[in-house]
Amino acid sequence: MDRIAITGGARLEGEIPISGAKNSAIKLMAASLLTDEPLRLTNMPRLADTRFLGKLLQRLGAEVVEADGVLGPETTLHTPEIVSAIAPYDLVRQMRASFNVLGPLVARTGQAKVSLPGGCTIGARPVDLHLKALEALGARIDLHEGYVYAQAPRGLVGAEIEFPFISVGATEHALLAAVLASGQTILRNAAREPEIADLAECLTKMGARISGAGTSEIRIEGVSKLNGATHAVIPDRIETGTYALAVATAGGQVRLTGTRHDFISALLDKLEEAGVEVTRHDDGVTITRNGGRLKAVEIETDPYPGFATDLQAQFMALMTLADGESVIRETIFENRFMHAPELARLGADISVQGGEARVRGVEALEGAPVMATDLRASVSLVIAGLAARGDTIVNRVYHLDRGFERLEEKLGACGASVRRLKGDGGEEES
Incomplete structure (x- = not known):
């Protein structure tokens, strides 16, 4: 099993291009059904994650062709x-979001058999809202031996x-x-x-009639058929925020390109509050931190446009070195502080009680x-390692490979010492 080795202490300088959004791409892939x-x-x-979903879509009848355009x-x-309208457990278990093929299959063929996705390390994340939405649209739902x-x-009916x-997954599933x-x-x-x-x-380009997406009320006028389309995946706001936090933690100056700073406004506001310099551009954002300890600040995760739960662990890594508590x-997921004991192995001072973590900043972290x-x-552990001694x-x-594309390469291009240790004991330099 691969590992990542980091030698901390290097400032980050340069430019990082941001990839397309994982959380958008996998739902867009499901829309192809x-x-x-x-x-x-x-x-x-x-x-x-996109490779896993591609395999499942091929099982259902899709041709999946990757290219460099x-x-x-x-x-x-x-x-x-x-x-086939059957999504088996051996594929669905590899990625929870693949459960979202259920709605498109029922919408197009009138039936589907899809495995329940199973448990999750960051909380229960039940799919009951997904199923209730499909029932409201006229689908008959039965659960048997771990399958839906x-x-x-006679087709689905508007409701x-x-x-x-608020549930992102259920909203997307109902929309599909x-x-x-x-x-x-x-x-x-x-x-x-x-x-x-x-x-x-994307669905609108395919012929769907949708209004209000991005607000709390979405209206859909059903159509009998959708067509093909070409659509560009939006930039990954979580990758953007993650690299912003990496620069803020390790120090230096990096421009994040091909992205949208307005997608992570809640994070950027907190970085500025902590003492990080943020420069917003039309095509991204530049993060600068030159010397001096950061100030401790409070955050609370919330649905968008609030502070993203998917940036909470990375922000905790930053706060381990801040001045103060x-x-x-x-507020989104239970069990999402499991990184705290691992950060403590690096010397962080963190106490967790329920849904609240208190982080008392230390002078330095030590590699481990x-x-x-x-x-x-x-x-978050990679970010902490960038700033740790040794x-x-x-x-x-x-886990990293599920959501971060060429992480070692992108950080290495900015001066970080990050290498992949191959599972067979060999080493692959960044």
Whole structure:
């Protein structure tokens, strides 16, 4: 199993290009099931998660072709017919978001059998809101032996759906299903993330009739058929925020390009509050930190446009070296402080009680072997290792490969000493 080795202490200087958003790309890939014409996605990230979903889509009947286009990596997905409406456990378990093929399959074929995704290390993350939304659209749902059986032989029918709490996954899933439902669907208390607006924009290019995406109320007028389209995946706001935090922690000056600073306004405001210099550009943002300790600040995770839960672990790594005590409140997922004990192995002073972590900044971190517990936790350990004295080894980096494209290469180009240690005992330099 691969590991990442980091020798800390180097300032980061240079430029990092930001990839397409993982959380958008995988839902856009699922949207390809809704049409028998090709869907071409540009600015595609090349990640373990997109590869997993590609395998599942191929099982269902899709042709998946990757290429290097003029605008960068692209993927064309073409599903002339659904050859199987069964998504088996051995594929769905590898990535929770693959559960979102359920809605498109039912919308297009009137039936589907999709494995429940199973547990998750950062909390229960149940799919009950997804299933209730599909039921509201007229699907009959049965659960049997770990699988969801969904049927709508006469097609889905528009409905008014009000989510009891904000759920990105359920909002996206309902949107994917409702575009082919007859009549109007209204989604209330919908999630407002940029990835949802990106999905709606792509579906609109495919012939869907959607208004209000990016607000708390989305209206969909169902159509009988969708066409193919070409769509560019939005920049990854979590990757953007992660590298911003890496520069703020290690020190230096890095320009993040090909991205949107307005996607991470909540984070950038907190970085400025902590004493980091932030310069916003039309095509990204420059992060500068030259000397001096940062100031401890408080954060609380919230649905977009609030502080993203997917940046909480990385922000905690930054606060381990700040002057004073910071309070970090996690309101989205339970069990999302599992990186705290690993940061403590590097010398961090963190106490956790329930959904609140108190981080008392220390003068310096010391390198040590640590273990990643999930995607965002793994990169928080890389960030801490960049600033720690000596060597840090991050184990279980398969988590990293799910969501960060060419991480060693991007950091290495800015002066970081980051290397991948291959599972067979060999070493691959960045």
